[in-house]
Each structure stands twice: as C-alpha cells, then as structure tokens.
Amino acid sequence: MTDIESNGSQLPTVLLAGATGYIGKHVCETLLNRGFHVLSLGRGKSKTEDHRNFEHISIDICSDKEMTEFARSGRQIDALISCLGSRTGGRRDAWAVEFGANKNLLNLSLLMSSKKFVLLSAICVQRPRLEFQFAKIAFEDHLIASGITYSIVRPTAYFKSLAGQIENLKAGKAFVVFGKGVGTACKPISAKDLSDYICGCLEDPKRQNKVLPIGGPGPSITPIEQGEMLFRLLDKKPNFCYLPSIMFRIISALIAPLSLISEKISNLREFIHIGHYYATESMLFWDETKERYSSKETPEYGCDTLENFYCEVLKSGMEGQELGDHKLF
Ligand SMILES: NC(=O)c1ccc[n+]([C@@H]2O[C@H](COP(=O)([O-])OP(=O)(O)OC[C@H]3O[C@@H](n4cnc5c(N)ncnc54)[C@H](OP(=O)(O)O)[C@@H]3O)[C@@H](O)[C@H]2O)c1
Known part of the structure; x- marks a missing residue:
C-alpha cells in the first residue's frame, strides 16, 4: 500500500489536523480512499465522520496542556498531516495557529512515534512580508530542525481563490484587476490534485525532507x-x-x-x-x-x-x- 507501515496489525493511522478546511476535507477523503485510518484532531467535526476508518477527537490544538494530555493517551500514529491555516489571517491568530498549533502537533507527533510530518504551507512564504507568512516560516524552520522526516508542501493559488468575482460578473459587474492586471501570475491547483500530491508525500521518498513548491497544470495565468x-x-x-x-x-x-x-x-x-x-x-x-x-x-x-x-x-x-x-x- 505505502512505505508507511502500520505500528500494529491495524491500518496505518494518519493524524490529520484541519480536516474541516477546504484542502483538509479533500486530504481526508483521499486518505480514506487509499486505505488509511484517519485520526482527526480539531475543534469541529468533519463531514466524513461516519466513515468506519474515520475518528475525530475534539481538542484545542492551540492548547499545550490539552495536547500534552492527549499525547499521554498511549496511542501511536504512523504519520501526521497538518492542513491548518488561520481562518482570519489576523496577527495574533496567525501566530497561534500557523506556529503555535503546528508546534503542538509536532510535539505530539514525536511523542506518538510518528514517522513523518507533512505540512501544508504556501508558496508566498518565499518572499515574506505578512505576519502569517513569518509564522509559517518560523514553524517550517522548527520542523526542519526537529529531525523528523518531513515534507513541506508550498502550493500556489487554489482554484477557489480565483473564483471570488464570479457572482459579480454574473450580475453584470466589471472584473476588478490591480494595475493593468498583468503584473502577477499563478499556476492554480485544484483541491483534488493538491490533496493527491499531499498524500503522495507519505509514499514518495523523493518528496521527503524537501520543501516542495507546487502548482497545477500550466501555463501560468494572469x-x-x-x-x-x-x-x-x-x-x-x-x-x-x-x-x-x-x-x-x-x-x-x-x-x-x-x-x-x-x-x-x-x-x-x-x-x-x-x-x-x-x-x-x-x-x-x-x-x-x-x-x-x-x-x-x-x-x-x-x-x-x-x-x-x-x-x-x-x-x-x-x-x-x-x-x-x-x-x-
Ligand atoms: N487560499 C489559497 O489560495 C492558498 C494557497 C496556498 C496555500 N494556502 C494555505 O493552505 C492552508 C489551508 O488552506 P484552506 O483554504 O484549506 O484553509 P481553511 O479552509 O481556512 O481551513 C483551515 C483549517 O484550519 C483549522 N483551524 C484554523 N484555526 C484553528 C484553530 N485555532 N484551532 C484548530 N483548528 C483551526 C480550521 O478548523 P475550523 O473548521 O475549526 O475553523 C480548518 O480545518 C492555509 O495555511 C493557507 O495559508 C492557501
């Protein structure tokens, strides 16, 4: 099935953080389709909750105390995937989620004998100017220094992020661009393709201990x-x-x-x-x-x-x- 072997006789278990998010939902589905047991951690339940190989634990990932207590439960996991992202991008929330919560997940991962940590990051951290980007980079550095086998996935724009003006256009309004609308470009990627790529990091040795910028099929688009x-x-x-x-x-x-x-x-x-x-x-x-x-x-x-x-x-x-x-x- 994969080079992730289960800790015991059961299906290999992947701990997934962010299963309620746009990409996390797809990652969860992909993992279940590939025969993993998914242990989801977070404050809300995912829609996949009735799948027999899906388990959700309600916990405050930002709380060191709750996460340390959970680590003592004696459970083991085979890998961890974090699809967390600050919902607001606000300064405090960005550090609490992008750095704090991910740091707690890494500690948990090490305590639960996980073999791999796959982090969903963003391509924009290459040229950081924003608080959430600094928080993401601080965690990326922390992850790399931890010694665990890691894959840091830095995608370009998601399809949904390029769909915000559709309703306006249907209503007869103009398409808003900045400058002449040709100064920036991206290679957008679908949630399905990105989830496939993220889950592939569990299997593909070429994606291990790497920072992986990734886009969808080209060409790029302005x-x-x-x-x-x-x-x-x-x-x-x-x-x-x-x-x-x-x-x-x-x-x-x-x-x-x-x-x-x-x-x-x-x-x-x-x-x-x-x-x-x-x-x-x-x-x-x-x-x-x-x-x-x-x-x-x-x-x-x-x-x-x-x-x-x-x-x-x-x-x-x-x-x-x-x-x-x-x-x-
Ligand atoms: N949008 C783009 O085009 C783009 C491009 C490249 C990279 N990215 C990055 O991709 C990542 C995921 O994006 P997405 O669109 O899938 O995000 P999303 O839909 O906003 O989902 C964020 C996930 O993080 C969880 N989360 C947020 N704050 C939390 C907290 N305090 N405690 C526990 N869980 C928390 C959410 O849980 P709840 O449901 O409980 O809120 C949700 O599961 C982000 O880091 C983003 O920066 C985005």
Whole structure:
C-alpha cells in the first residue's frame, strides 16, 4: 500500500489536523480512499465522520496542556498531516495557529512515534512580508530542525481563490484587476490534485525532507486572463475595472495611528497588507539568482484545469468553495 507501515496489525493511522478546511476535507477523503485510518484532531467535526476508518477527537490544538494530555493517551500514529491555516489571517491568530498549533502537533507527533510530518504551507512564504507568512516560516524552520522526516508542501493559488468575482460578473459587474492586471501570475491547483500530491508525500521518498513548491497544470495565468476566460464562458463582453494597488498602501498609512491602540484595526491593517501582497506578488517559484518569479521553474502537478472548474462553478454554484475571510483574494 505505502512505505508507511502500520505500528500494529491495524491500518496505518494518519493524524490529520484541519480536516474541516477546504484542502483538509479533500486530504481526508483521499486518505480514506487509499486505505488509511484517519485520526482527526480539531475543534469541529468533519463531514466524513461516519466513515468506519474515520475518528475525530475534539481538542484545542492551540492548547499545550490539552495536547500534552492527549499525547499521554498511549496511542501511536504512523504519520501526521497538518492542513491548518488561520481562518482570519489576523496577527495574533496567525501566530497561534500557523506556529503555535503546528508546534503542538509536532510535539505530539514525536511523542506518538510518528514517522513523518507533512505540512501544508504556501508558496508566498518565499518572499515574506505578512505576519502569517513569518509564522509559517518560523514553524517550517522548527520542523526542519526537529529531525523528523518531513515534507513541506508550498502550493500556489487554489482554484477557489480565483473564483471570488464570479457572482459579480454574473450580475453584470466589471472584473476588478490591480494595475493593468498583468503584473502577477499563478499556476492554480485544484483541491483534488493538491490533496493527491499531499498524500503522495507519505509514499514518495523523493518528496521527503524537501520543501516542495507546487502548482497545477500550466501555463501560468494572469488576472486579466482569468477575467477574459470568465467573460468568454459567460458569453459576455469583457469589462474590466483597473484599480491602482497603491490604494492599499494609502489606506494602510491612514489607519496606522489607530492600529497602535486597537487590535481590531491592527488586524484590519494586516488584512489590507494581505490584499496589497496578492495584488502585487505572483504565486510562482521565486528565482533568487535572477530576482524574479519563474513560471517555468514552478513545478506542475495534476490534470484539473481552471477552465473546467469555472465551468462547474458557473453551472452548479460555489457550494463547497466558500472563501470565508479570504474572499478579497
Ligand atoms: N487560499 C489559497 O489560495 C492558498 C494557497 C496556498 C496555500 N494556502 C494555505 O493552505 C492552508 C489551508 O488552506 P484552506 O483554504 O484549506 O484553509 P481553511 O479552509 O481556512 O481551513 C483551515 C483549517 O484550519 C483549522 N483551524 C484554523 N484555526 C484553528 C484553530 N485555532 N484551532 C484548530 N483548528 C483551526 C480550521 O478548523 P475550523 O473548521 O475549526 O475553523 C480548518 O480545518 C492555509 O495555511 C493557507 O495559508 C492557501
């Protein structure tokens, strides 16, 4: 089945954190389809809860105390996959989840004799400017230094993250781009393909002890091209609204003094910085020597295309693709 051998006579057990999330849900399904026993940890239950090889334990992953107590339960796991991500991207939450919760999972992993730790990270940490990116990198470094066999998966944009304007377009509104809409690009990947890639890290020795940037099937696509594709599929005349990305900087500067006295405004300011980042940076491999993003060097995986995804969403709606607090991107 895999090079992950079970600790005992039962199915190999993978502890999964984030099984209620967009990617985590798919990872859970993929693991179950591949014959693993899934032990899910988290604050909410996943929809897969009635599968006979699925088990959920309600626990506060951010709490060192609860996690240490759980580690003493004497259970063993074969591998751990973390698909956690801050729901808000707020400064405090980012550190609590991206660093704190993942650190607790790593401790648990070591105490429960896990052989592997697969971390879902993000390609944008290559050029960090945001709090959640610094928190992710701090944990990546911690994981690498721990000595456990690891795979750090850094995907480019998810399909859902490029679908936030579909309803506006259907309602006759313009497609919003920053600058001329050609300054950034990504190689989007579907949740199914990414889950397949993540679960493959348990099996493929070439993906072990590596940091793995990963995109979907190419070529890369710019915001203008996304809009053009959507207008074509909707059979509507292209209609773009061009906004200057500097607007994020101006708003950030205006609210800077208030952010010093209010955590709410400080989080709002961080959210604006996130907006500016995605309006100006590509989600592609960053070539350090040439100091530019490289579409060619961004590895590709899977076969699901953005165009098919858009067709599906136009036909059946966005159910299951909810953007939550990430709606802006
Ligand atoms: N969006 C993109 O295009 C993109 C691209 C590359 C990488 N990424 C990264 O991929 C990762 C996963 O993304 P996603 O869209 O699948 O995320 P998501 O749908 O927001 O799911 C996040 C998961 O983390 C859990 N979580 C958050 N805060 C928690 C807490 N305090 N305690 C326990 N569990 C907590 C959530 O559990 P609950 O259900 O209990 O909230 C959920 O299971 C993120 O780290 C993100 O940065 C995203």
